[in-house]
Amino acid sequence: MQSNSHKDLTDKVALVTGAASGIGCAIASKLAHSGAEVCLVDIQESLLQQASLLMNGQVSTVVADLSSPESIATMQEVIARKFGRVDILVNNAGLQHVEPLESFSLEKWDEMMHVMLRAAFLNMQSVIPAMIKNGWGRIINIASIHSLVASPFKSAYVTAKHGLIGLTKTAALEVALKGVTVNAISPSYVRTPLVEKQIEKLSEIHQIPHDQVIKEIMLLPMPQKELIEPEEIAEMVIFLCSDPARHINGHNLVVDGGWTIT
Ligand SMILES: NC(=O)c1ccc[n+]([C@@H]2O[C@H](COP(=O)([O-])OP(=O)(O)OC[C@H]3O[C@@H](n4cnc5c(N)ncnc54)[C@H](O)[C@@H]3O)[C@@H](O)[C@H]2O)c1
Incomplete structure (x- = not known):
């Protein structure tokens, strides 16, 4: 068994999708600080460059549209x-769309399924063969509290995130003997642009x-009554990559301020 001590990811190559913003950017930054060679992938080229600058240009970037299998294949070849x-x-890449089921467009539904699930x-599928060959790998899927509970007007998001847990568990079983772990992290509301857009939309609906949307809708089910910071989720990723976490597999690590206690 190859091993790495806690927080020492030197010689590891890490790929983070949706890394130009929010949680993905924080994860990429912490992985780089932990010594990994990090490749940031996102559809937003200028934000991606800004994120790379934040990391002192010590990371690689690839622009890709994860809703397109062709774009994903090109990205995989480059990497x-x-x-x-x-x-x-x-x-990690993801997007939210808040809309009643009856007016939710098929186009948006497909985009969300493609980015967050496909x-x-x-x-x-692309990274597992080399992980198995090397006897070490960590796959971390950023799901959501909406992998466990539903909220109105979020049909595609809730469906994709529930599906992502199924994919996580299945993959974890398939690679369990190979030194590879597959886990998910499920946050409730994290302070990122994705949440800011939701606040806007819920305020309209x-x-x-x-401020009433934050207090009376978003934080209502969270006993701890605080938005989570992206760096907290990034720390969970570093933990799941560490040696002491090597027997955590197929797990959904819930970071929800107590939302699902009851
Ligand atoms: N912010 C939260 O409260 C929260 C809570 C639970 C889960 N999440 C999940 O965390 C992940 C990151 O969310 P965030 O809050 O940082 O959002 P964000 O909007 O700040 O970042 C998401 C990133 O994904 C990228 N992306 C979207 N579509 C893409 C595509 N087609 N191809 C490539 N990149 C694409 C965006 O450009 C963006 O940089 C998502 O999967 C989200 O569902 C977020």
């Missing part, structure tokens, strides 16, 4: 040419101001 393998895969599947 294979540059690094030869991926040791840590973080499937892309995760395709990326796992419910006809209430932003």
